[in-house]
Amino acid sequence: AQSVSQHNHHVILSEAASLELGCNYSYGGTVNLFWYVQYPGQHLQLLLKYFSGDPLVKGIKGFEAEFIKSKFSFNLRKPSVQWSDTAEYFCAVGGNNRLAFGKGNQVVVIP
Amino acid sequence: SAVISQKPSRDICQRGTSLTIQCQVDSQVTMMFWYRQQPGQSLTLIATANQGSEATYESGFVIDKFPISRPNLTFSTLTVSNMSPEDSSIYLCSAIDYRVEGYTFGSGTRLTVV
Numbered sequence: 001a002q003s004v005s006q007h008n009h010h011v012i013l014s015e016a017a018s019l020e021l022g023c024n025y026s027y028g029g030t031v032n033l034f035w036y037v038q039y040p041g042q043h044l045q046l047l048l049k050y051f052s053g054d055p056l057v058k059g060i061k062g063f064e065a066e067f068i069k070s071k072f073s074f075n076l077r078k079p080s081v082q083w084s085d086t087a088e089y090f091c092a093v094g095g096n097n098r099l100a101f102g103k104g105n106q107v108v109v110i111p
Numbered sequence: 112s113a114v115i116s117q118k119p120s121r122d123i124c125q126r127g128t129s130l131t132i133q134c135q136v137d138s139q140v141t142m143m144f145w146y147r148q149q150p151g152q153s154l155t156l157i158a159t160a161n162q163g164s165e166a167t168y169e170s171g172f173v174i175d176k177f178p179i180s181r182p183n184l185t186f187s188t189l190t191v192s193n194m195s196p197e198d199s200s201i202y203l204c205s206a207i208d209y210r211v212e213g214y215t216f217g218s219g220t221r222l223t224v225v
Contacts, residue, residue, distance in 0.1 A: 004153075034213060034214070036216075042218070043115075043203075043216050043217060043218035043219060044203070044216040046112075046213045046215075049213050051212065090154070094214070097142060097159065097207070098144070098156055098159065099144070099156070099205070099214055100156070101146075101153045101155075102153055103152065103153040104153060
């Protein structure tokens with residue numbers, strides 16, 4: 001079964017700062033990788049995904065993630081965050097018709 | 112993408128009772144999933160529900176405690192039976208949405224057992 005590790009559960013940063021959230025996974029098969037975002041009071045939304053091809057994936061709201069196969073990583077980045085990016089971010093690994101989630105990163109952006 | 116409506120959004124229940132959570136998808140989906148998110152924890156898959164067959168439960172979850180129904184391709188229910196305070200969690204349903212090549216989630220049910 002697949003597993004996912006996310007570090008630095010709580011992240012606090014100022015507007016315009018850059019954000020990078022780490023995600024490492026373990027899975028023996030072909031993986032599909034996802035980042036989900038959950039804004040306060042809202043449901044989980046797909047931020048971006050990687051299935052194959054270009055390892056640098058661009059998602060919504062200026063987010064991007066890079067798949068590095070040799071490092072089993074799928075880190076999320078945004079060059080300049082806004083207050084509205086305050087949310088919880090989950091990395092997830094799909095395989096064998098099931099999705100495994102990391103523990104999430106609670107990101108707070110201070111205006 | 113598919114839209115999933117989940118209800119109730121929250122409930123406070125007495126220990127020993129049961130709660131049934133409903134999940135309605137606005138399009139037909141083959142596979143639906145039920146997750147639990149305990150306070151401060153990640154989402155944990157409870158079971159996979161396919162229409163026309165019994166749900167497949169993950170390790171640590173059993174049908175007697177979490178019976179699931181999947182009567183058609185747009186609807187599923189999860190019952191949390193004989194509840195205890197340890198069952199206090201957020202419960203989410205999900206479905207594979209091939210239009211976005213990802214998984215879509217309901218808004219969750221926040222359950223508190225007292």
